[in-house]
Amino acid sequence: MIKEIIISLGLCGLVGCTHSESMELQGRVSMKGASVHTYLTIYDEKSHKSYKIQNKEAFDLLQRQNQTLRLKAKLIKKASGPGFPAVIEVLEVK
Secondary structure (H helix, E strand, C coil): CCCHCCCCHHHHHHHHHCCEEEEEEEEEEEEEECCCCCEEEEEECCCCCCCEEECCCCHHHHHHHHCCEEEEEEEEECCCCCCCCCEEEEECCC
């Protein structure tokens, strides 16, 4: 009985960990912040929210500032208030 409970909880945990929150964003890529505290963001046109891009080097997004892009991304961290936008990892540039 205990063995069955442990196995079922393990399977539920495994299925829960494999779920990823991928999303499609379309908007303008821009640099935010001041001086040494700058970061690259995308302002999504549908949700009207800004997302901080964590892996900007992977797709050379610094060269594509002020362009409207369509991205497939994974949510890394939810927004924690004004000045602290949600953090995403870009999976694909469309």
